[in-house]
Amino acid sequence: MIRTIDVHKSFNEQEVLKGVTTEFFPGKTNLIIGRSGAGKTVLLKILVGLVTPTTGDIFYGDVNFSQLNKKEMRAIRMKVGMLFQGSALFDSMSVEENIRFPLDMFTSMTWKEKAMQVDSCLERVSLGQVHKKYPSEISGGMQKRVGIARAIVLNPEYLFCDEPNSGLDPKTAIVIDELIRDITIDKNITTVINTHDMNSVMEIGDNIVLIHEGKLAWRGDKSQVLESTNDTLQQFIFASPFLQRLRAAALERSQEG
């Protein structure tokens, strides 16, 4: 489990996070949602230690992440996988080399064991014969899959995804969401996903954290979204008139039934 306690972050004068206290659970797809610029990426980067909070603490289990030295932090990071918004695949390496990179760097596996691990990760993300292709030669959806494969190759306990379905068509986006959810359940890992995608919220939102104006505005799961009377949440989720009409219709029907 990951806990954040009163996390603040300012850049120069701009206060992006104004005290966020929340929890993320193992075996669940935890979502951080909010408008563009709400500070989702900043919060995610604080969780993994790429950005240091101005004040506040992050706990991984009982370990206070913010008080670790560089070496201890690296040890925790061995248990962390992350999918970046732009996939962040190394363009000088092939797909296979990208996924193998953490194995090459941190394990003393034989060449054969590594090849098997790479194959099983590629299979896990439903990618076939793309081993020798370079990141620029595959589609955006495939890049995300490779990014996920690389993130899980060391069997992490924590998986972070920054907008995993941005830039993808709705269908591919859902497939990627389901893939992340299945991996989360299979391996019982703590997954934290940044998103502003409504489909993701309604499909895989086990624990949803809404960030608005630097603060935690709402927390709950997907089944509580429709009934919630929280204004900020309703404005965020049902942003378009079309969705507002859908919601009204759905509520009406549930009252009748």
Add this chain to the structure above:
Amino acid sequence: MISRQLYHFGRYLMMMGTALARPERTYMYYKETTRQMNDIGIGSLVIVILISLFIGAVTAVQFSYQLDGTLVPLYYIGYIVRDSTIIELAPTITCLVLAGKVGSNMSSEIGGMRQKEHIDAMEIMGVNTAGYLVLPKIIAALVVIPLLVAIAAFVSVIGGYLAMVLTGSLSHNDYIMGVRSFFKDGNVTMMFVKAIVFAFILTSVSCYQGYYVKGGSIELGKASTNAVVFSDILILLADYLIASILT
């Protein structure tokens, strides 16, 4: 103004301190080092040869003009070309050129990785990115650039020969006699000291500029310009210091 320079200097020292940590896996660093050696060495060979050929030729032509009508024997031209290239021109000009070629390349490669979150991705895996991205480049440069400088010095002497002997300004025997006169091996030592120091400056400064890049393509361009400008200034400063200390 001064505090800005101090800030950069401090951050540079911190990056270098982290870069010198023990590698996670020596083989990966070794592989990256050989790739860099190839890039720096083979990639720069042609331009270094071309430039040194002309530098040797120009030095010879200039000195033969200045010595014209004096009592200094003409064979001195060979001697002067040899020593001025070994002591000063080969290391300095080669490294100034390499700062423009290799240095700007390194800073935009690392800077691009920073902007596309590749560095963040490596950090998350637990890689010491300052180490993995900087150390192999520095080691490769420390090995390869002195070799390039030695080649540059040798080629410059040939350049001087071609400019003198082919045009008939000086006989083959006179030039060779000059090249073989008054040889001091201390000068060669000085050449290698300069080459090593300059190589260190140009790679570490360029990596620094790339490693802390922010923003977008404009900043990336600026970083690569800064890499060249600061490397050049520091190389010339170091050149002066080494010359004062070693002579």
